[in-house]
Amino acid sequence: MFKLTKLVARNANVGNLLATRHLLPRSFASAPALNEKEITATSQQADEPIDIPNPFEKDPQQCILCKHNITPHYKNVKLLSQFQSSYTGRIYGRHITGLCKQKQEEVEKAILRAQHCLLMPGYHKDLEFLQDPKLFDPEKPVRPHKY
Amino acid sequence: MPSYELALVLRQLPRPELISVIKRTAEAIFDKGGIIRKFENLGTRALPYKVSEHGVIHREATHFTITFDSAPTKLSDLKEEFGRDIDIIRRHIFKLEEPEEHKCTLHDEMLPPSYRKDVQEIIDIAKRKQKPKYNYNSGLDYYPFQK
Numbered sequence: 001m002f003k004l005t006k007l008v009a010r011n012a013n014v015g016n017l018l019a020t021r022h023l024l025p026r027s028f029a030s031a032p033a034l035n036e037k038e039i040t041a042t043s044q045q046a047d048e049p050i051d052i053p054n055p056f057e058k059d060p061q062q063c064i065l066c067k068h069n070i071t072p073h074y075k076n077v078k079l080l081s082q083f084q085s086s087y088t089g090r091i092y093g094r095h096i097t098g099l100c101k102q103k104q105e106e107v108e109k110a111i112l113r114a115q116h117c118l119l120m121p122g123y124h125k126d127l128e129f130l131q132d133p134k135l136f137d138p139e140k141p142v143r144p145h146k147y
Numbered sequence: 148m149p150s151y152e153l154a155l156v157l158r159q160l161p162r163p164e165l166i167s168v169i170k171r172t173a174e175a176i177f178d179k180g181g182i183i184r185k186f187e188n189l190g191t192r193a194l195p196y197k198v199s200e201h202g203v204i205h206r207e208a209t210h211f212t213i214t215f216d217s218a219p220t221k222l223s224d225l226k227e228e229f230g231r232d233i234d235i236i237r238r239h240i241f242k243l244e245e246p247e248e249h250k251c252t253l254h255d256e257m258l259p260p261s262y263r264k265d266v267q268e269i270i271d272i273a274k275r276k277q278k279p280k281y282n283y284n285s286g287l288d289y290y291p292f293q294k
Contacts, residue, residue, distance in 0.1 A: 066251035074154075074241075075189065075212070100253040117154045117239055119210060121195030142257075 063099045064135060065107075072106050074113035077120050082135050083107050086125040095143040098136055148216040149242060150184065155229075156237040157209040159191065165209060168234045172213065175228050181217035200236045208236055214243065 065072065072080060083092055091111055094104045114120040136142075153176075157168055173183055189210035198205045217225070222240055229238040260266045281292055 060251075060254035061257060062251040063253045066253070071246040098253070100251045100256060102249050102252070113239070113241065115195075116237070117210070118156050118194050118198065118208065118237055119189075123196075126195070 063103055065099060065103045072103070072110040074110045074117065075119070076110070077114055077126070078129055078132070080107065080111045080114055080120060081125050081129040082132055084111065084120075084125050085138070086130060089121055089123040089125060092136070092138060095145065096136055096138050096141045098142045148182070148218055150214065150216050151222070152241045152243055153213045153215065153225075153229075154237075154239045154241065155211045155213070155235055156194075157211055158203075158205060158234045158236060159207045159209065160234065164234075168232070169211065169213075171232070172229060172235075175225060176213070176215050176217060179217060179221040179225060181215045181221065181225075183213060183215045185212075185214035187212040187214070198236055201233045205236055 070079070074080070083097055084090070085092060091108055094101070097104060097107070099107065111120065115122045120126065153172070155172065157165065160168065169186070176183060189212065191207060191209045193207050194205060198208075226238060226240060229235050255263065261270075279292060281290060
């Protein structure tokens with residue numbers, strides 16, 4: 001970026017010089033060669049490709065738990081039940097939840113812990129949490145189903 | 148001494164008896180040379196399914212956690228002791244771990260397959276496993292490899 005601004009500044013300088021020469025031809029008549037040399041040198045450099053990072057690159061995607069910096073914990077049953085099917089109680093896969101590998105693993109581990117500690121049902125979703133907002137749509141997975 | 152969390156599911160009891168059960172478990176930890184850091188009451192509520200333990204069917208229970216430090220060799224003794232307690236339905240000891248820093252890898256996972264590192268490794272393995280293939284138009288009048 002710094003390089004670019006420098007280049008722009010130099011071009012502006014050259015433009016100014018040119019403009020002044022048009023206005024006052026006599027004052028520059030004594031040293032036209034020097035000025036011309038400088039112009040050719042800068043025009044050679046202006047043609048060169050500039051080394052800058054891609055300005056159109058999008059920000060890297062982040063999963064919903066990483067974005068809000070949440071670590072799933074087995075006592076946080078309300079959060080965990082959002083990753084569970086309300087029909088069968090099974091944990092939704094990564095292709096549906098859209099989590100990164102590590103967070104999905106942590107969620108699965110936490111759900112199993114909660115179920116062992118009798119905090120969470122295994123064959124259905126807790127009735128208290130049935131109306132909770134949906135984080136994803138199992139009918140529209142991020143990647144296709146295996147079946 | 149590492150920190151552990153003891154997740155207890157206690158039988159539905161009146162308050163004074165509940166206190167005596169918790170005192171009993173706490174003293175068991177002290178007897179094994181442990182230190183207690185925190186008590187946490189998660190409340191009394193209906194179990195996700197009926198649980199038969201010590202010959203009694205439980206439908207409601209009190210969840211309780213105790214955070215303590217103890218020698219790892221004493222854990223099996225503690226579990227065995229709590230397992231004999233009639234008022235304890237479930238007991239689980241989890242190691243307390245600091246959530247480790249990790250960067251979301253979702254962006255790399257969502258790339259097309261040939262750009263993903265794990266897929267590239269699989270392709271490399273498949274390439275390595277390929278047998279040398281003989282071109283029949285190479286001028287030899289015999290097959291140089293074992294068929």
